Amino acid sequence: MVYRIHFTLQDLARTRVSETPLPLLELELAVRALQDRSQPARLDAWRRQARAGMSAQARMALSLMPAVGSTPDFLSPTEAGTPEDVLEHVRATSPRQIQADLADAAEHRSLPTWARHLADDVSLFHEVCTGLSELHASLLGPLWPQLTADFMADRTVRSRHLLTGGVERLLAQANPQWMRWNPPVLEVRMINGADRDLHLEGEGIVLVPSAFCARTIVISPAPFFLTYPALHDQPLRQFTALSPEAEPASAAAVPALLGRTRAAVLTAIAEHPGCSTKELATLTATAPASASEHATVLREAGLIRTLRHRNTALHSPTPLGLALLNARP
Missing domain, CATH: 1.10.10.10 (Winged helix-like DNA-binding domain superfamily/Winged helix DNA-binding domain)
Incomplete structure (x- = not known):
């Protein structure tokens, strides 16, 4: 079963690679990876360290972000910027938006009973935002410079694809294990058996390499994003992306x-x-x-x-x- 993304000429002209990582999208993917058991050799050491000493507020935020299923949109905005700036944007979410996003998430899965009060309890919402910030600090904080460097390295390869072979080569080689370019349709293999069509309607799509994405994930509605494993064609680099950086050169x-x-x-x-x-x-x-x-x-x-x-x-x-x-x- 596949997710068929239909491109028009206008969509192809507007398709690009994200200029920078998207901090809270990457956090959502990291939270999903934290809660499943895949890739034990690569992720288990990180999982143990991330779970150690997790605060009550962080666990509150975690409970709204399942391993499989829908996360309320206000917790994972697809925005670029520093983690601090994007987290500040989350804190400014209106009560109406919180209520709408929670209602949408509740259609697909059950939410904690306390979540029904988030839209009208400022103190409770502040606790969740604090927990979200702590999750980013513990799951991604120590790795962020390295994740950013690997993001830029992957973006360099995709930019070369775009320069030398156009959008066709970019889409064909971004993640060939899970994606197949069958002009004018990009077919994304789905592990949940979903079979659907997505028409971009001239908006194009933004490709986002991710350290924690294990396959390809399509994010809609517009603006449309497509995440895929960063450095998938560099297996050693991908495997060691979550390892501590080597000690920098000495001052001498x-x-x-x-x-x-x-x-x-x-x-x-x-x-x-x-x-x-x-x-x-x-x-x-x-x-x-x-x-x-x-x-x-x-x-x-x-x-x-x-x-x-x-x-x-x-x-x-x-x-x-x-x-x-x-x-x-």
């Missing part, structure tokens, strides 16, 4: 990197994330072999990441690399 190693040419290479990568070695050589007026050598040193020092896509090395800065550049006089 950093000055040794910043000769004039190497500093120019790092700056070029920061200004053109996802650039190839050939592009890096052009940007810094160096030979490709020299650009590759400098990129290797920067990567070993923890200042850049390199993602291999087919025969091309794509370079992006790490948070440490960006911090180093920002600290320069």
